[in-house]
Amino acid sequence: MKKSLLFSLVGMLFLSISSYAQDVLHMRNGDVLDVYITEIGVEEISYKETETSRVQISVAKSEVAMIIMENGRRYEFELDQRIVSAPDYNLQRHRALKVGFFTPLYGSFRVEYEHNLKPGQSLLASTNIIGLGKDLYEENPGGIGFSVGYKFMTSPEYYLERQKRSHRMMGSYFMIEGAFSAYGHDVEYYNNNTYAYESGRGSSVGAALILSYGKQYVMGNSFVLDYSFGMGYGSTSTTLPSAAKGNIDYYEVMPSSYNFIGGFEEFPLVFKTRLSIGLLL
Structure with a gap:
């Protein structure tokens, strides 16, 4: 027991x-x-x-x-x-001043200003000085172009734990952009009365709505590299010099408005590529 x-x-x-x-x-x-x-x-x-x-x-x-x-x-x-050490977006610079790296090779000089409104969304405005660069088409252009775009940073397909962007202005993005340009240029035409080639001053105006995809890199919270490719709808019209009206057999319309490529009446599709570098402010 x-x-x-x-x-x-x-x-x-x-x-x-x-x-x-x-x-x-x-x-x-x-x-x-x-x-x-x-x-x-x-x-x-x-x-x-x-x-x-x-x-x-x-x-x-x-x-x-x-x-x-x-x-x-x-x-x-x-x-x-x-x-x-997750990044504090409030301590990061949220403005950038950029220039188009290759634009002088194509007859203009582009300056861009970007303001990050909040992480993942930015407003981008640019001015294009037409004629400040190499004269590819030998038409002595002179004018100005403007564009305004809104960037939406893309999100990854899934997030890892506590994953954040390393910088509020860095990452892939979609951008919807409105572009406008107006400039004067030389026009060469054949005069049927004098039987000789002559030249005068014409003007071109272009406008487009473009959807772009791109990516922006930020280095050391100081430098920025931004590139994109876009397509959209647009139109470019050319006004000939008064002396050439009714007296012209042939005139070749240049494919660029110095703010985008394309936008012809018979085919209103436009293209735009960008490569910009700059500093964070």
């Missing part, structure tokens, strides 16, 4: 000890949880509140400071410095 009672007491004591022999989660917010760890993964730790529970709970590994296993083994986790 005494022996049976002794075995019963020992069994009850063993069960009592086993019921408290749990794993312990020490959270970074100070909470201490008695649980049953089921898995320690790369990004998450899974556990059950009771050994027989069918419900499994997962927490981010970055939220756990330490685990003490049932057998006394300890696992300590260091906080990822990329999370500790």
Whole structure:
């Protein structure tokens, strides 16, 4: 009888000890949880509140400071410095002054100003000085172009834990842009009365609505590199010099308005490419 009672007491004591022999989660917010760890993964730790529970709970590994296993083994986790040093957008520069890197080779000089309204959205305005560059078509152009665009930064297909942009003005984007240009240029025509080639001063006006896709890089919170390619609808009209009206057999319309390419009456599709470099302000 005494022996049976002794075995019963020992069994009850063993069960009592086993019921408290749990794993312990020490959270970074100070909470201490008695649980049953089921898995320690790369990004998450899974556990059950009771050994027989069918419900499994997962927490981010970055939220756990330490685990003490049932057998006394300890696992300590260091906080990822990329999370500790997540960028503060309010401390980052949010304006940029840029220039078109290749525009002087095509007869103009473009200056851009970008203002980041909030992370992921920016307003871009540019001025194109036509004639300040190489005269590719030998037409002595002179005029100005304007464009205004609104950038929407694209989001990744999925986010990793606490993932943020490294800079508020950096990333891939879509931009809807309105462009306008007006400039004067030389026109060479054949005079049917004098039977000779003559030249006069004409003018061209172009306007377009363009949808572009691009990407912007920010280096050291100081320098910016921006490139894009766009397509849209537009129109370009040319006014000939008065001396040439009714007295012209042939005149070749140049394919560029110095703010975009295309926009002819028979085919109103336009194209625009950009490569700009500049400084953050």
